[in-house]
Amino acid sequence: VFEKWSLSAKWFIRDTRITFPFATTEIVPEMQHRIVDIVEMLQRYPRASVRVDAHCGTAAPSGISPWFSRARGLSVQNAIVDASSSVNGGGRLPSYDSVIDLNHRRCLRPIDRNRISVVAWGKMISRVVASSRSYSDHPFRSEASEGKGWAEVYLEVPGRMEGDVMMTLPPRQRYYEDAHKVEADSEDDDEQEDLMF
Numbered sequence: 001v002f003e004k005w006s007l008s009a010k011w012f013i014r015d016t017r018i019t020f021p022f023a024t025t026e027i028v029p030e031m032q033h034r035i036v037d038i039v040e041m042l043q044r045y046p047r048a049s050v051r052v053d054a055h056c057g058t059a060a061p062s063g064i065s066p067w068f069s070r071a072r073g074l075s076v077q078n079a080i081v082d083a084s085s086s087v088n089g090g091g092r093l094p095s096y097d098s099v100i101d102l103n104h105r106r107c108l109r110p111i112d113r114n115r116i117s118v119v120a121w122g123k124m125i126s127r128v129v130a131s132s133r134s135y136s137d138h139p140f141r142s143e144a145s146e147g148k149g150w151a152e153v154y155l156e157v158p159g160r161m162e163g164d165v166m167m168t169l170p171p172r173q174r175y176y177e178d179a180h181k182v183e184a185d186s187e188d189d190d191e192q193e194d195l196m197f
Contacts, residue, residue: 015139016170018076018151022057025071027079035076038153039084042111049115051154051168052076053176056123058130059147065122069149073118076151084111121179123149128179135175 018031027035038050054073056065126144129135143150155169 016152016154017140017143018052018079018153019143020072020075020149020151022146022148023060025068025075027075032083034153035079035083038080039111041155042080042115043084043109045155045157047158049117049156050080051156052116052118052151053121053125053154053172054118054149054151055121055125055144056149057144057147058123058126060123060149062123066120069122070118070120072149072151073120076153077113077116077118080116081111081113084109124179125175128175132175132178134178138175 018034019028020026021028042048042050052073054069054076056069056072060068126149129138129140130144135141140150142148152173154172157167157169159165159167
């Protein structure tokens, strides 16, 4: 499934990001092609779903970073749903009309919002990417350090048999595991401090 689709959407293999300008929830216009590719993928594979991991940069105020990253994730979710409506003749979003193959438009159905999950990470991931030496050459490091934030899109495909493991494509970045380790370590440190007092 993924191999066939990824041949037409090569960006998805290298970089699953949807980017935002600094301190906004507006998706940059250059990402419209990616949104349309996601719509087409969801249309071709009706059992597949999409996971959107949304992030704030390190400059985001801690008090709003969880909310703000969720708002970014919902912007991606809304863009996918809106683009699928545009593809189907409803809503008529001119910004997507220019990148949608008009011949392909008739066979598509609107995407159900429930097929797109959103996970808000606040600035947990951007802190790991911006500060860890392991990620000094990582392509997301500049966004994390500059406070721009991003969302990452992953295709989730259920196994063919009941009980099969859900496949996530492409494989998720290692920094998700590293962020959980950092969080667990900081919780251990908090517990140590509590024991000292």
